Amino acid sequence: MENKLDTKYTYTEKKDTRSGFGDGLLEAGRRNENVVALCADLIGSLKMGAFQKEFPERFFQMGISEANMIGAAAGLTIGGKIPFTGTFANFSTGRVYDQIRQSVAYSEKNVKICASHAGLTLGEDGATHQILEDIGMMKMLPNMTVINPCDYNQTKAATIAIAEHEGPVYLRFGRPKWPIFTPENQEFEIGKAWKMIEGTDVTIFATGHLVWEAVEAEAILRAEGISVELINIHTIKPLDTEAILKSVAKTGCAVSAEEHQFNGGLNDSIAQTLIRNQPAPLEFIGVDDSFGESGKPEELLEKYGLNAKNIVEAAKRAISRK
Amino acid sequence: MEKKSTEQLEAICSQVRRDILRMVHACQSGHPGASLGCTEFFVALYFDQMTNNPDFNLDGPGEDLFFLSNGHISPVWYSVLARSGYFETSELKTFRKLNSRLQGHPATEEGLPGIRIASGSLGQGLSVGIGAAFAKKINKDDKTVYVLMGDGEQQEGQIWEAALSAPHHKLDNLIATIDLNGQQIDGPTKDIINLGDLKAKWEAFGWEVIVTEHGNDMSGVVKGLEKAKSLLGKGKPVLNLLHTDMGYGVDFMVGTHKWHGVAPNDEQLENALGQLKETLGDY
Structure with a gap:
């Protein structure tokens, strides 16, 4: 693409x-x-x-x-x-x-x-x-x-x-x-999530390379009439729980996306935050208890279910669970 | 600090050994064996050899730094730090107890003066000493970095990464010492994993190696450290092979691995203290 x-x-x-x-x-x-x-x-x-x-x-x-x-x-x-x-x-x-x-x-x-x-x-x-x-x-x-x-x-x-x-x-x-889609010479505040896109139907929390996949997913979902709030979680710890809870209070459901195992990563941290404060449907994008393999980056994201298309599907699942 | 005589240093050793035994007895845990064996070394460092400041500054600019890699011999270090003015000797009674700064293995979390990094998980201290020696070089600080390791600890791979690295970087402001007591938890080191000829090994890695034959003889320990110091500044790090007897100073503890991590009971403590003169006053 x-x-x-x-x-x-x-x-x-x-x-x-x-x-x-x-x-x-x-x-x-x-x-x-x-x-x-x-x-x-x-x-x-x-x-x-x-x-x-x-x-x-x-x-x-x-x-x-x-x-x-x-x-x-x-x-x-x-x-x-x-x-x-x-x-x-x-x-x-x-x-x-x-x-x-x-x-x-x-x-x-x-x-x-x-x-x-x-x-x-x-x-x-x-x-x-x-x-x-x-x-x-x-x-x-x-x-x-x-x-x-x-x-x-x-x-x-x-x-x-x-x-x-x-x-x-x-x-x-x-x-x-x-x-390269974020501003040159940007201020970087450790521990402060960055709301990149405002929306109302579903929140996508993404970190690392998958933020770009989430930017593309937002465009696809918007074309289908779904309003996405995209939050860039560059700091996984300390986690900006306030930004997470505020966004999900508005959208009512979320997707979290990272190049990591489900176990232990950002997905886990978001799930803990929601469960302990305001439970809401949450879909995971990541690797589900397996090792990777050789291939081109885009082929691997496709095979393991981590690309923009997968994020779109996860967002729809999250919305359907509201 | 006025230069102390060998007799004065030996008198301090007797008190430090009493502290070690009383600390370990009070909490019924800890590692007396190698603590007793390394007493002369610690006393020589802190009361004679090092230029150090008990008004503690973690970064230690302009002073010699000491790192303990085999952190389980914390009792001897805590006693010597307290006796040389880093903190009150009365704090020794909190050793290994809840809410104490004197953790089972040395830690920095509660800011105990004299401790610059946590240790206990073996193999890490020499690498830390290398980093501190790098920093001294960058800062144009001509003071020395000392590291003590155990001999059983020589079985850790990281030690040999560090052993390769220090001569490569020409760290001639670093004196590492190995406490050669020949014992480890499961038995004599030669039966567990034989270390072979450590002198030849460290020399082959590019270190200037000296041997201190009698690590429980104060004048020998001081001479060894002075020899080590004289070799600094010549492009190579220095290794001091310090032969000690585990449990030295207490007749029923000496020369065996049995007291590696075992505390004396009331009767044993009394027997042991009877062999060690109270020279500076018990805490």
Whole structure:
């Protein structure tokens, strides 16, 4: 679908969110000399080369030793540094969970764990690398902030914002070139949901790459006379429960969408919020207790039921349950 | 701080050993064995070797930093921190009890002065020390980072990631020590997973390695640390292989893994305290 739908947000260019991270990191490094970066042999993949070139004395190549990288990042905070670690999402979380738990989260260290190649949209590398459990693992840790921006511009803004935020952060982004549909140089407020489209019949909560799928879904639903409220949940923890409850109080039902397992991700967080406050029909878009596989990103979203068409169907199901 | 004599340092050790035993006895849990074995090392660091500030600043600019990787020997660290002025010795009685800052394993959550990061899950402390040593280099702070690890802990993979990394980055402001007591929970280390020739291994990884043959002899421990310090600033990190006896100072606890994580009962405590002079006053 090459932007033929009458979407409320449009794009002229596609770019990978990891480049938003790389450019944001460089900017954060220019703004604050305490920003340092560590990478586990993935400088090119994480787009950290510009930072390394401009600040070689503040960049640490840690090799394929992720556990040591997390520990060293925690140590760097002792001395006032703001370390950003970079590797794939799989190796940023599951591989080093205990290191993050003890040396970062429990110890309340100001480490920014920056994770690329998350989710099915990683594509051809397959299930070993397509982590779909990382948001769950990270959001379960006390003291951890969890952010999953949706496009290049938002990822860049988020990267700059987390440098100014005191405390551990998990920042998740991805590999594929994706539409750039949010404003350049936007303000990024951690923990504040962004209402992108006002509507009355159903709320779609989306995070990461699936925000674009939700933008397309809104256009399809609008053409059929259904009014959608679209909320961009870039921060999964702390969750903007006020925005969620306010929107569902108006629309009466919701869809939540993310590139993650049903278990543990944004879907879970939205469900908990609704059940504990104001129960309402909620449909999940995500991966239902399975691993991914090799393929092109759009083929995988299709096969696993995560694209705009699936969101449209889920919205109709949610409305029918009201 | 005025330079202390070996005798004065030894007198402090006797009191620290009393603290360890009384703390572990009071809550009937904790790890006395390696705490007793590392007493000379901790006393030498905090009362003789380190330039440190008991008026605690977590970032520690301009002071030497110490990280305990094998966090289960918290009793010796807490005692030495209290005895060197980081907090009141009376707080030692809260060890491992509800609402205490003296958690079973060291933690920062309640802000106990002297603790800079949580430890206890093994294998992580050397990596943290590497990060702190990076920060000192960036900040042009010429002070030293010390790390203590256990020998059983050498079975963790992360230790060897860190062992590769520090020489690569030429961290010559880092002194790591391994407490070589030869014991771990399930028995003698050589029977569990044999560590082999640690000196050859660490040298092969690019470290300057020194051996402290008698880790429970105060003058030997001090000499070892001074030797380690003399090797700093030459492009390599330094490793100190510290031979100790687990349970040192109490005749029925010495040289066995049996007291790794077992508290003495009333009678055993009395027997043990009878062997250790109260030099600074019990808390």
